[in-house]
Amino acid sequence: MVNEPNEILPIDTGRKPAVPRTDMEKDKLINRLKRVEGQVRGLQKMIEEDRYCIDVLVQISAIQAALKKVGFNLMERHTKSCVTKAIQEGHGDHHIDELMKVIQQFSK
Numbered sequence: 001m002v003n004e005p006n007e008i009l010p011i012d013t014g015r016k017p018a019v020p021r022t023d024m025e026k027d028k029l030i031n032r033l034k035r036v037e038g039q040v041r042g043l044q045k046m047i048e049e050d051r052y053c054i055d056v057l058v059q060i061s062a063i064q065a066a067l068k069k070v071g072f073n074l075m076e077r078h079t080k081s082c083v084t085k086a087i088q089e090g091h092g093d094h095h096i097d098e099l100m101k102v103i104q105q106f107s108k
Contacts, residue, residue: 032070
């Protein structure tokens with residue numbers, strides 16, 4: 001059962017993926033996050049330089065889109081590996097509920 005929409009998922013459950021990420025998967029995610037980190041630094045500089053509000057807002061939107069892309073990538077992998085494995089092993093309900101909670105968080 002999916003909990004209330006305002007419930008926040010724990011930051012660290014202490015669990016590991018059912019199928020460990022490959023080095024290539026980790027590298028791709030880390031590289032994307034480093035690009036986002038650079039975008040955030042650029043955003044900070046824009047604020048320091050008192051840049052035009054619309055320019056700052058466009059940059060914020062780009063950062064949000066980049067983070068969502070990383071999140072959806074992880075969500076897809078989780079669904080195809082962890083959730084699928086749990087369903088095959090006969091205990092998928094918890095994993096489906098957990099996935100639905102994070103999808104709710106993403107859609108806010």
